[in-house]
Amino acid sequence: MTTSLQELLVGWITGQRWFAGKGRAIDDLAVDTLTELDPGDPALVHALVSVRQGERTTQYQIPLGLRAQVPDRLKHVLIGSCDWQGRRMCAYDAAHDASLTSRLLNGMDSELRVRRLGFHRVPGTSIDTSQRSLVLTAEQSNTSLVYGDMYILKLFRQITPGINPELEVITALAGAGSAHVARPYGWIEAELDGEATTLAIMQEYLSNANEGWTMALTSVRDLYATAQGTPAEDAGGDFAAEAFRLGTATAEVHAELAEAFPTGVIEPPEIKRMTERFRRRLEKAVVEVPALAGHAHVAYEAFDRLADLDQEIPVQRVHGDYHLGQVMRTPADWVVLDFEGEPGQPLADRRALDSPLRDVAGMLRSFEYAARHLLAGHPRADSLERRAQEWAARNRAAFLAGYSETGGRIRGQDAVFLRALELTKAVYEVVYEARNRPSWLPIPLSAFS
Numbered sequence: 001m002t003t004s005l006q007e008l009l010v011g012w013i014t015g016q017r018w019f020a021g022k023g024r025a026i027d028d029l030a031v032d033t034l035t036e037l038d039p040g041d042p043a044l045v046h047a048l049v050s051v052r053q054g055e056r057t058t059q060y061q062i063p064l065g066l067r068a069q070v071p072d073r074l075k076h077v078l079i080g081s082c083d084w085q086g087r088r089m090c091a092y093d094a095a096h097d098a099s100l101t102s103r104l105l106n107g108m109d110s111e112l113r114v115r116r117l118g119f120h121r122v123p124g125t126s127i128d129t130s131q132r133s134l135v136l137t138a139e140q141s142n143t144s145l146v147y148g149d150m151y152i153l154k155l156f157r158q159i160t161p162g163i164n165p166e167l168e169v170i171t172a173l174a175g176a177g178s179a180h181v182a183r184p185y186g187w188i189e190a191e192l193d194g195e196a197t198t199l200a201i202m203q204e205y206l207s208n209a210n211e212g213w214t215m216a217l218t219s220v221r222d223l224y225a226t227a228q229g230t231p232a233e234d235a236g237g238d239f240a241a242e243a244f245r246l247g248t249a250t251a252e253v254h255a256e257l258a259e260a261f262p263t264g265v266i267e268p269p270e271i272k273r274m275t276e277r278f279r280r281r282l283e284k285a286v287v288e289v290p291a292l293a294g295h296a297h298v299a300y301e302a303f304d305r306l307a308d309l310d311q312e313i314p315v316q317r318v319h320g321d322y323h324l325g326q327v328m329r330t331p332a333d334w335v336v337l338d339f340e341g342e343p344g345q346p347l348a349d350r351r352a353l354d355s356p357l358r359d360v361a362g363m364l365r366s367f368e369y370a371a372r373h374l375l376a377g378h379p380r381a382d383s384l385e386r387r388a389q390e391w392a393a394r395n396r397a398a399f400l401a402g403y404s405e406t407g408g409r410i411r412g413q414d415a416v417f418l419r420a421l422e423l424t425k426a427v428y429e430v431v432y433e434a435r436n437r438p439s440w441l442p443i444p445l446s447a448f449s
């Protein structure tokens with residue numbers, strides 16, 4: 001008896017780290033499209049599949065490799081053997097096969113079109129098609145391929161109909177000459193139900209850059225290792241000057257976004273509606289994570305003060321999920337990655353105009369995360385708590401100073417708004433950690449004091 005591709009995928013997909021429906025049974029997996037990009041041996045076939053789990057159906061993208069025999073180097077990504085065009089073939093995840101992923105580079109360079117799949121090159125760029133890819137090993141909700149040390153191609157695994165905000169934003173900002181985005185080179189899209197949908201984006205790979213999160217943690221470790229009583233500024237590895245520069249870069253990115261996209265203001269009645277949304281999110285979070293219940297009053301009080309706010313709030317396109325893991329320090333400056341908004345939200349919400357203070361709040365929360373995440377299980381956790389507070393306070397202040405001194409707006413009753421935004425972000429984080437990293441839950445819970 002032969003196994004169909006569909007049956008193989010049901011067994012395989014639940015074990016993939018990008019599979020969003022872990023822990024829930026699959027009711028149905030439908031292969032929506034199979035697009036042959038290369039008929040050779042190995043063959044490259046682009047698959048879109050829909051997975052139904054209860055009420056929810058999620059579409060995923062899988063680049064499939066097909067070979068008569070799979071070499072040892074690809075055995076770890078084998079899906080199984082199935083009948084393909086009358087032959088028995090081994091199917092595997094083609095993202096890991098450099099001889100197949102080079103076709104994606106060629107496709108973008110030559111602006112290939114195969115049925116509903118379109119490959120695009122950013123006008124004015126050329127693509128070096130000789131580069132070979134490796135899969136980035138970072139724990140990710142997508143799969144990123146690094147070609148040589150030149151390009152990084154992010155293959156979205158979960159497919160949301162429409163143009164990805166990341167593509168829209170980096171194309172506009174790079175086109176306007178921003179120093180704070182990695183240059184885009186190309187993208188792949190599909191026409192799904194008549195709507196152009198982004199499947200992958202290729203950008204300049206910042207080979208000589210450090211991730212903000214890693215840099216911040218190095219600084220926190222240095223402070224923890226310094227004798228109590230030594231001021232943070234005298235400990236090795238102080239991060240405050242970098243936090244200030246990051247504030248500056250953030251204000252510049254916000255100014256560039258305001259220039260490139262529409263802007264607006266929201267008035268007090270809309271602020272009240274926004275407060276209602278914050279309250280509903282909190283209510284739902286308490287149901288999902290009962291540990292939040294005892295802390296929720298702190299957020300409700302902040303939301304009550306926000307509802308009474310009597311000023312206009314300027315809105316524009318923003319990053320939407322801004323934290324230290326989304327910024328990289330090159331020798332020249334800070335570069336911002338991943339303008340996709342909060343994962344899991346509908347595309348329309350992720351593209352909606354919002355307050356730039358939402359990003360400021362996200363980064364402030366990230367300083368708290370960096371300061372506290374090494375405390376869990378630390379033998380001196382109690383005595384280091386003061387150090388954590390000191391590190392977070394110092395870097396928050398430096399970031400805010402850099403932001404406002406470069407024209408980022410924080411004035412009037414903005415402190416009330418910022419506090420509510422930080423707490424609504426902490427609510428999101430409580431749910432995120434409960435689902436993904438339960439041992440990190442104390443970090444966002446500590447925001448409610």
Ligand SMILES: Nc1ncnc2c1ncn2[C@@H]1O[C@H](COP(=O)(O)OP(=O)(O)O)[C@@H](O)[C@H]1O
Nearest residue numbers: 140141142152182203204205206211325337338
């Ligand atoms: N242009 C780039 N240059 C170098 N590294 C990058 C680049 N883009 C992403 N990365 C690395 O990949 C990681 C994940 O990228 P990101 O875009 O945030 O993916 P995801 O949306 O899956 O979290 C980043 O934290 C960074 O380490």
Ligand SMILES: O=P(O)(O)O[C@H]1O[C@H](CO)[C@@H](O[C@H]2O[C@H](CO)[C@@H](O)[C@H](O)[C@H]2O)[C@H](O)[C@H]1O
Nearest residue numbers: 141321323324325342343362365366369429432
């Ligand atoms: O980078 P993603 O777009 O996948 O964002 C998600 O994962 C983040 C975790 O990597 C999560 O960020 C939270 O943890 C960070 C430390 O790992 C911390 O710096 C952030 O402040 C905190 O929110 C993010 O919320 C989530 O959307």
